[in-house]
Amino acid sequence: MFIFINDILFMVIIMLDKAIKIHEKTKDIEYGWFDKKGIKHNHISEGLAKNFSFQSCEELEKSRVGICWETVELDRKYLEEENIPCKSYFFMVPSRNFYCHSVLVFEDNNKFYWIENSFKKLVGIRTYNSLQELFNDVIDNFHLISNNNTIDIRNMKIYEYTKPNNGIGCVQFYFHCFRGKNVTKKYIEKYLETIEDKNNK
Numbered sequence: 173m174f175i176f177i178n179d180i181l182f183m184v185i186i187m188l189d190k191a192i193k194i195h196e197k198t199k200d201i202e203y204g205w206f207d208k209k210g211i212k213h214n215h216i217s218e219g220l221a222k223n224f225s226f227q228s229c230e231e232l233e234k235s236r237v238g239i240c241w242e243t244v245e246l247d248r249k250y251l252e253e254e255n256i257p258c259k260s261y262f263f264m265v266p267s268r269n270f271y272c273h274s275v276l277v278f279e280d281n282n283k284f285y286w287i288e289n290s291f292k293k294l295v296g297i298r299t300y301n302s303l304q305e306l307f308n309d310v311i312d313n314f315h316l317i318s319n320n321n322t323i324d325i326r327n328m329k330i331y332e333y334t335k336p337n338n339g340i341g342c343v344q345f346y347f348h349c350f351r352g353k354n355v356t357k358k359y360i361e362k363y364l365e366t367i368e369d370k371n372n373k
Contacts, residue, residue: 201238203238206225240274260332260334262352263330266327285300326360332355333349
């Protein structure tokens, strides 16, 4: 039994070492996006909805400029090359400004890991005991991610989605996510229950 436990710990260390090296390859990517004409934009603007063009991983590796949707795909590529299964999730709050964020998650030995490269205040690899705990942290930080303190989390939607096609636009990406697995009910309700419990103590 002692040998078995050490084998597990060794595998965890190896996996985390691979993930850290992957994070080192992508954490310096500058936040921004390219329009259909190849013009670089450093900030999210109204033009994103009409003019955004999803970079391929190879394009992102070369440009070193991308938004969360794109950095998730580059991390996904690197993790899959190391045979580390991962899943991507799209968090969004419907509103006039349509606040949203994509995160990449992988699991190993009953631990869940959130790799964040896009939002610089949260850059890093975070560890959780459950996917619910991980989601709670994303939700708790959503006011920072969206730069908006008035968001009503009760309106949040969460979708598990697969790799999108390269070159698609903003709206096409949204609909790609919406065609994924809607996990909102399970995780948002639990989050709100947790908040209510805290408030009642």
